[in-house]
Amino acid sequence: MSALSSIALIALAAPAALLGASHIKTRNLARDARQMVPPSGQFCSTPQGEIHYVDIGPRDAQPLVLIHGLSGHLYHFTYALAESLAKDHRVIVLDRPGCGYSTRASDTMARLPEQAKILLSVLDKLAVKQPVLVGHSLGGAVSLAMALAAPEKIRGLALLAPLTHPTPEGPEVFKGLIVHTSLMRRLMAQTVAVPMLQRTADTVLDQVFAPEAYPEDFMTKAGGALGLRPESFVAASADATYVHPSIEAQAPRYAGELKTPGAILYGEKDAILDPVVHGKSMEAYGLSCQVMPERGHMLPITAPELCEDFIRSTVEALPATG
DSSP states (O other): OOTGGGHHHHHHHOOHHHHHHHHHHHHHHHHHHHHHSOOOSEEEEETTEEEEEEEESOTTSOEEEEEOOTTOOTHHHHTTTHHHHTTTSEEEEEOOTTSTTOOOSSGGGGSHHHHHHHHHHHHHHTTOOSOEEEEBTHHHHHHHHHHHHOGGGOOEEEEESOOOSOOSSOOGGGGGGOOSOHHHHHHHHHTTHHHHHHHHHHHHHHHHHTTSOOOTTTTTTTOGGGGSSHHHHHHHHHHHHHHHHHHHHHGGGHHHHOOOOEEEEEETTOSSSOHHHHTGGGGGGTEEEEEETTOOSOHHHHOHHHHHHHHHHHHHHSOOOO
């Protein structure tokens, strides 16, 4: 059983006094997290929620839209990658619906088609034309959903360790996030989940970043502290719960419907997603895949220069827009 897998059992079995104490601790941790990592961008209103985003770089340059993964937020990209790309690209970095400082109207908005619909509407509102989508991990699955939903609006894909196919078992480190009712998800979020996540943070981060180490300033500069808020647990839990049926429905569509060109970058020693299952397999649908030795899953943070070179070369290889 993973460190997270015991959270639901504790929530069900804990006496009222323990739940009360956990709720107080949760409020304090959440308050501190918001102070450590305040919003850094702007907000775009949609009928499904507010989307927090950062928009930097020259307005008339090729747009890049950076979409983070499970339990993440835009700070994973602003940590070391976004500003370098913004020297000669318009870079839009988003908190996915419900994540970071974005909101979503309901947990069902975690489904891939719904996330794609919301983000496409945001890009329309921001007048972003023919972007290249840079999706990391679950953000890669969202990017593919956007390309399938509106291929005429997306110029290309530059995916970093993306989720592309069903993985019924899922990564062990995230199994404790799977909760099948909204009520239980919120009970856990307001009581035992956040204190448990605080206690197990080092273990979880070691597994997610393996074989590389997570940076010492991960909690601040990379926004890791934001995970210690009830809303972050709710978002991550909904994402983890809805992603398998969503990707199970999405993957069969690649063969006939995926027309957007691009490429994939993977770390050979990714401990979260298999580079062959999720990377090399996509070559059958027109996306080339590079697998880098000795690299893990968190490429935007651990290998920003490598990611930047990959993104730039992918953009350069794309057909010219009409």
